[in-house]
Amino acid sequence: MSKSYMGSRTRKKDWEALTTGQPVYTDDIAPVGCLVVKLLRSPHAHARIQSIRTDLAMKVPGVVAVYTWEDVPQERFTLAGQTYPEPSAYDRLILDREVRFVGDPVAIVAAETEEAADKALRLIKVQYELLPAVLDYHTAKDNETLIHPEENWHCLCPVGADNHRNLAASGSCEEGDVEKAFAESKWVVEETYHTKACQQAMMETFRTWCQMDAYGRLTVVSSTQIVFHVRRILSNALGIPKSRIRVVKPRIGGGFGAKQTSVSEIYPAFVTLKTGRPSKIIFSRYESQIASSPRHEMELRVKIGADEAGNLKAIEVYTLSNTGAYAEHGPTTVGLSGHKSIPLYRSEAFRFSYDVVYTNQMSAGAYRGYGATQGIFAVESAIDELAHKMGVDPAALRMQNMVRQGDRMPAYYGEISLSNTMDQCLQKVKEAIGWEEKYPRRVMPDGHIRGVGLSLDMQGSGISGVDVGSVTLRVSDDGGYTMLLGCADMGTGCDTILAQMAADMLNCPIESIAVLSGDTDASPYDSGSYASSTTYITGMACVKCCKELTGKILSYGAEMLSCQPEEVEFDGEYVFKTEDPAQKVSLREISYKAESGSGKALEATASHYSPTSPPPYMVGAAEVDIDPETGKLQVVQYEAAVDCGTVVNENLARVQAEGGILQGIGMATMEDVIYDQKGRDMSNSFMQYRLPTKEDFGKIHVQFCPSYEPSGPFGAKSIGEVVINTPSPAIANAVYNAIGIRFRELPITAEKILLALNEKDGK
Amino acid sequence: MEYPITFTLNGVKRSVSVPADRYLLEQLREMGCKSVKRGCETSGCGLCTVWMDGKPVLSCTVLAVRADGHQITTLEGLQPEAKILGGYLADEGGEQCGYCAPGLMMTLLAMEREYPDRAPTEAEIRHYLEGNLCRCSGYESHIRAAVAYFQDKREVK
Ligand code: FES
Ligand code: FES
Numbered sequence: 043m044s045k046s047y048m049g050s051r052t053r054k055k056d057w058e059a060l061t062t063g064q065p066v067y068t069d070d071i072a073p074v075g076c077l078v079v080k081l082l083r084s085p086h087a088h089a090r091i092q093s094i095r096t097d098l099a100m101k102v103p104g105v106v107a108v109y110t111w112e113d114v115p116q117e118r119f120t121l122a123g124q125t126y127p128e129p130s131a132y133d134r135l136i137l138d139r140e141v142r143f144v145g146d147p148v149a150i151v152a153a154e155t156e157e158a159a160d161k162a163l164r165l166i167k168v169q170y171e172l173l174p175a176v177l178d179y180h181t182a183k184d185n186e187t188l189i190h191p192e193e194n195w196h197c198l199c200p201v202g203a204d205n206h207r208n209l210a211a212s213g214s215c216e217e218g219d220v221e222k223a224f225a226e227s228k229w230v231v232e233e234t235y236h237t238k239a240c241q242q243a244m245m246e247t248f249r250t251w252c253q254m255d256a257y258g259r260l261t262v263v264s265s266t267q268i269v270f271h272v273r274r275i276l277s278n279a280l281g282i283p284k285s286r287i288r289v290v291k292p293r294i295g296g297g298f299g300a301k302q303t304s305v306s307e308i309y310p311a312f313v314t315l316k317t318g319r320p321s322k323i324i325f326s327r328y329e330s331q332i333a334s335s336p337r338h339e340m341e342l343r344v345k346i347g348a349d350e351a352g353n354l355k356a357i358e359v360y361t362l363s364n365t366g367a368y369a370e371h372g373p374t375t376v377g378l379s380g381h382k383s384i385p386l387y388r389s390e391a392f393r394f395s396y397d398v399v400y401t402n403q404m405s406a407g408a409y410r411g412y413g414a415t416q417g418i419f420a421v422e423s424a425i426d427e428l429a430h431k432m433g434v435d436p437a438a439l440r441m442q443n444m445v446r447q448g449d450r451m452p453a454y455y456g457e458i459s460l461s462n463t464m465d466q467c468l469q470k471v472k473e474a475i476g477w478e479e480k481y482p483r484r485v486m487p488d489g490h491i492r493g494v495g496l497s498l499d500m501q502g503s504g505i506s507g508v509d510v511g512s513v514t515l516r517v518s519d520d521g522g523y524t525m526l527l528g529c530a531d532m533g534t535g536c537d538t539i540l541a542q543m544a545a546d547m548l549n550c551p552i553e554s555i556a557v558l559s560g561d562t563d564a565s566p567y568d569s570g571s572y573a574s575s576t577t578y579i580t581g582m583a584c585v586k587c588c589k590e591l592t593g594k595i596l597s598y599g600a601e602m603l604s605c606q607p608e609e610v611e612f613d614g615e616y617v618f619k620t621e622d623p624a625q626k627v628s629l630r631e632i633s634y635k636a637e638s639g640s641g642k643a644l645e646a647t648a649s650h651y652s653p654t655s656p657p658p659y660m661v662g663a664a665e666v667d668i669d670p671e672t673g674k675l676q677v678v679q680y681e682a683a684v685d686c687g688t689v690v691n692e693n694l695a696r697v698q699a700e701g702g703i704l705q706g707i708g709m710a711t712m713e714d715v716i717y718d719q720k721g722r723d724m725s726n727s728f729m730q731y732r733l734p735t736k737e738d739f740g741k742i743h744v745q746f747c748p749s750y751e752p753s754g755p756f757g758a759k760s761i762g763e764v765v766i767n768t769p770s771p772a773i774a775n776a777v778y779n780a781i782g783i784r785f786r787e788l789p790i791t792a793e794k795i796l797l798a799l800n801e802k803d804g805k
Numbered sequence: 806m807e808y809p810i811t812f813t814l815n816g817v818k819r820s821v822s823v824p825a826d827r828y829l830l831e832q833l834r835e836m837g838c839k840s841v842k843r844g845c846e847t848s849g850c851g852l853c854t855v856w857m858d859g860k861p862v863l864s865c866t867v868l869a870v871r872a873d874g875h876q877i878t879t880l881e882g883l884q885p886e887a888k889i890l891g892g893y894l895a896d897e898g899g900e901q902c903g904y905c906a907p908g909l910m911m912t913l914l915a916m917e918r919e920y921p922d923r924a925p926t927e928a929e930i931r932h933y934l935e936g937n938l939c940r941c942s943g944y945e946s947h948i949r950a951a952v953a954y955f956q957d958k959r960e961v962k
Contacts (some may be wrong), residue, residue: 053895060903061891061910063840065881070839244942245844245852245904295842295904297942327845533941534901693898693946700943701901728849728938736931736944 047116047542047552048756051693054292054538055557056449056531057694066293068265069324070249076320078105079310080159082149082166083333084141085550087175087402087721088187091139091148095167096701099151102165104158107317108467109150111137114312118194119278120697121301122370122407123268125508125569129197131210131369133190136308140173140653141188142367143404144167144722151322164267175402175723179339179364180397181350182208189367190398201373210365211373211398218391223356228349229426235344235420236787237770239364239715240337240708241725242409246295247330248306251322252314254287262289267301267530268570269560275304282494287311291560297471297532298705299408302572303335303370310514332723335407336715338398339364339374342420346428347610354389354443359417361396368405369633372398375406375413382657383417384453386426386498387443392453402721408572410702411766414501415709420496422771422796423786426778435481436775437472440498441465443643447749455506457654461749461759464498468684470745471496474681475663482779491670492678496663497771501657501764503754504575510651515544517595517644518556519637521615521630523548525584528568529576534762536576539582542690543755547588549614566647574658574760577690579650581755586648594644595632602627602635656751658759661686662703662768666776673796677707677773678740687751687759695761699744702765708734714789809875811865814838815882818896823869829862833879840880840907844938853935854908855879861915880907886914893954899946901919905939912937913951916956 059066065179081615114136122130137147149166153159174187182189190205197203202212225229250264261284266272269289277284296303306323311320325334345358361379365372380394409415433458445451447462449496472478475494483493488749491746504511514526525544531537537557545552568580599617603625610617618626636644665679680703689695712732716724725731750757778784807822808821814836823832830853833841841864843920848941853865856878871893880887891900916925925933930951931944946958 051896053897054898054900055894056889056903057895057900061894061906062884062887062908063910065839067904243940245842245850245938293901296902298940304842327847395879401926533904535898535901691898693896697898697901697942697946700945701915701939701941702943704943705940713957727847728846733938733940734936735938736948737935741941790831 045573046397047545049692052538052542052552052691054535055541056537056567057449060344067246068249068263068292071292073253073320076251076322076543077152077154077317078156078159079313079321079323080151080163081306084144084146086141086170086172087144088173089141089170090173091141092171094149096149096252098165099162101179101609102158102162102195104154105151105162107152107313107651107728108162109137109312111135111139115279115281117278117281117460118273120370121275121304123271123304123570126274129195129199129201130214130371131195131203133195133368136312138419140590141673143402144194145404146367148782150313151310152317173487176208177402179362179401182401183397189402199738200435201310203369203373204638208400210369211376212396214393215397216393220356220358223391225354226349228350229428229432229712230345230347231424231431232345233424233427235423235788237340237416237419238788239339239406240713241334241715241731242298242332242336243286243302243731244300246299247327248325248334249323250306250310250400252310252313253320254318256672260287260311260315261308261744262287263293264289264291264307265301267297267532267572269530269562269623270528270567271570272304272307273562276307280311280315282415284374288536289562294530294532298410299412299572300335302570305334307385317355317687322636327728328726330420331726333404335370335405337409338372338406338413340379340416342379342416344420346424348428348432349369350447352432352434352442354387354440355700357384357387357389357557358393358422359384361422363398364401364403364406365398366401366403366405368612370405372407375408378413381453381455381498382414382502383421384502385445386421387450388445388449395452402719404723410574410705410763412763415767415770416626416804418497418499418767419770419788423774426495426775427780429786437468437477441468447490454657455702461656461687461751462659463685463747463749464661466747467659467661470603470683470747471661471663471681474743474745475665475679479539480665489670491668491674492665494663494665495769495772495775495779496661499662499764499767500657501574501659501760501767502657503578503614503760504655505573505651506655507651507653509569509573509575509579511575512647512649513540513580513584514566514647515587515591515628515645517633517650519633521633522554522556524556526565527557528565530560530569530571534698535691537573539577539690539694540580543581543584544588547585548592557804566649572786574763576756578760579652579757581758583648583650584648585755587646590646590648593645595629598632598636598642598644600625602632635773637664652753654753656753656759658687658761658764658766660768662772664769664772664776666773668777668780668795670799673792673799675777675792675795676739677788680707680739680742682768683745683747684765685747685749686761687744687754688757688796690756690758696744696747699765700742700759703742703769704739704767706732706766707773709788710773712791777798808870809858810870811911812869812874813876815878827869829864829867829869829872833864838881839881842855842904842907851912852905854911856911856915859918861912880910890914890954893946893950894947897946897950899942899950901941903939909937924959927952
């Protein structure tokens with residue numbers, strides 16, 4: 043009876059509030075008069091606090107409390123938002139006597155006003171004993187300086203972590219006879235690639251406010267992707283039971299994985315617990331740049347061998363990852379650098395090994411792509427190098443070797459690729475960019491040189507066997523529904539997407555479904571919105587939940603019609619007898635009946651997890667324009683084709699893709715977290731850390747090549763992360779095709795291009 | 806040191822006393838205009854855009870005392886316009902997290918006033934919006950929405 047929402051361009055459910063500027067974000071709804079929380083941060087990369095004087099700071103009018111390492115619980119925990127037991131080591135304290143990077147918190151100040159808090163910060167006197175700092179991650183493993191020598195450091199999972207070797211993780215895996223496969227290869231490339239730390243730079247910085255509720259429980263309102271994990275993290279950090287904590291997420295001003303780490307919550311939570319007063323912390327942009335959760339810097343050594351005919355024989359990847367001062371997301375991101383790059387191709391054998399090292403730089407975290415971005419840059423650059431060595435078209439080499447539907451993917455935990463249109467994606471992208479005409483390069487009338495390059499790409503859909511999504515649906519007494527979700531719409535539109543699915547399943551207009559998401563007291567358990575899981579995992583929970591609820595509606599309706607549930611149908615509005623549709627009862631009547639003298643609640647909850655994580659696939663192609671006089675690089679055209687399974691909402695999928703691609707272009711061409719010799723982050727504002735603007739690129743164009751994923755809701759997979767991976771390799775490959783210079787380190791800036799051009803010309 | 810100032814906020818005359826070093830951004834948020842957002846400390850994101858006497862300014866770099874005697878407009882004062890323009894953005898899915906949306910709206914509505922008798926071209930829109938950062942959308946949806954909006958407005962006029 044009602045229209046289908048699948049594949050539609052339905053507006054986001056929150057569009058009006060967002061576009062008219064309603065107060066729906068964390069700071070907009072903070073209690074008036076809450077304490078302002080600020081942090082004193084370490085000026086040193088590695089030091090031990092010898093003494094710390096807070097008496098002067100405490101005398102500032104309006105200052106309510108100053109806390110130091112002596113005031114906080116001494117049990118270690120991790121801030122990584124991961125399912126228990128977390129693979130990231132328990133290596134944090136709220137405040138530690140040893141500070142491990144420039145920006146590591148030293149003291150917490152709570153004051154009535156921002157001015158008072160700032161003044162207090164200046165009056166805290168700290169004496170540091172400087173320790174040698176590990177600032178080059180190549181020297182971190184087995185360095186005599188240990189980042190975490192402490193006794194109570196511990197890791198819950200066997201991830202190869204060892205604090206006496208500065209290792210947050212290490213390991214390897216392989217299948218097939220790698221040595222033999224390389225020995226039999228006619229063509230072999232072996233190169234090392236380097237990707238830098240990048241900031242998610244979501245427009246809303248980290249922020250949280252807290253207050254005690256009427257029952258003496260701690261309420262935490264935070265801009266987070268992971269309400270349930272935050273509850274556990276706070277319970278660990280504060281040493282209070284989870285039942286005393288409620289975590290709520292309002293609208294979020296962007297996340298991209300940054301808010302999959304509990305960056306800001308522990309400080310106001312500690313203050314409110316101690317003082318009993320509401321408090322809030324708002325990270326400045328500066329703090330969000332220097333003490334947050336950026337992408338792991340990685341160095342990847344890739345070796346690929348192919349036989350005479352161009353069939354790949356073996357792929358080997360070794361990744362050295364820099365997790366910084368804390369292990370957050372270190373053991374898991376590194377895994378994706380191999381497990382989501384090597385399986386792009388069929389090959390007889392593979393080997394993947396890695397070390398994740400601690401250093402005295404800010405802790406890395408989760409950033410969209412989560413290691414796959416780094417791995418794909420390396421592997422997709424190396425494939426191009428192989429093609430050039432062999433003298434074949436890189437597009438043809440990819441077409442010949444790419445993973446196809448039905449293939450087993452040994453490096454992807456042995457999963458089968460059940461839905462895969464990457465070959466069509468490649469075809470479409472080649473046509474759209476004009477590969478045949480433009481490859482490899484064109485010299486333009488103005489002397490600029492243009493080159494094209496491309497890249498294959500994959501990601502996952504949720505963490506197989508771990509991520510849990512849940513949905514609760516209630517019939518409200520006017521015949522509408524309330525949908526409770528534990529996932530976090532951070533702008534991605536998942537509240538809308540899940541409502542679309544429910545509307546299709548329940549045969550009702552989307553307006554009939556009210557959504558409430560991200561409240562640990564009200565929502566059913568959901569691991570959170572990360573790892574590209576929500577559409578695929580929570581989506582399936584939504585489908586199950588709708589089926590269960592429909593069953594209840596049918597049986598209740600049948601009871602009212604004095605017949606068996608098998609004899610009735612539900613059209614979204616009425617339950618009616620199949621034999622005699624005139625005998626019917628409306629959902630509204632059913633819901634009223636359920637509320638009066640009834641022992642049955644018209645609601646259902648369903649959870650879902652998936653034993654597999656079907657990869658979405660994608661192909662991206664860039665045309666770059668290079669001014670040989672200045673080295674200036676511009677991406678004039680970017681073409682992409684995406685296989686995300688069924689497209690649930692065309693608008694939202696497209697904007698995910700466009701936004702992810704531009705972030706990828708930023709990573710490839712300008713974004714770079716830079717430290718000086720003392721370990722100070724020099725890219726600490728939007729002046730130094732430039733983000734792409736509307737004028738930094740020509741055109742981004744996205745097409746879809748939907749496959750049908752049998753294990754996904756309505757055939758859907760994921761799209762949130764896969765979209766960021768292609769630009770780095772596609773642009774590096776395009777630059778090579780344009781000027782014959784291979785850049786193996788990101789970002790590829792005008793300066794680097796100019797220097798390389800001059801060197802090439804012997805200038 | 807506090808200074809008494811009087812200005813018109815969204816059509817209503819307001820008298821307040823403000824510290825000399827307070828920026829308009831904080832002052833407006835304190836006065837309930839929560840649509841005004843901060844994204845940076847370096848006047849580089851455009852999130853805090855409001856109008857002063859009908860012209861867009863970055864409220865993070867204008868001292869509150871400078872509002873004395875002027876007309877300040879925030880998105881709270883342009884609700885009907887925001888809703889119409891917002892519909893265009895929503896039809897393209899361009900309001901992702903939405904954090905940049907108020908600044909974008911203020912800029913686009915200001916642009917509309919600068920083109921009384923023709924629709925701006927796509928290149929002009931791109932250029933005009935250069936100072937409005939968005940980390941979510943990749944901008945293409947903003948451009949599509951703006952082009953469609955100006956086109957339709959033109960037809961109505
Ligand atoms: S807050 Fe960024 S420009 Fe004003
Ligand atoms: S929509 Fe999130 S910053 Fe623009």
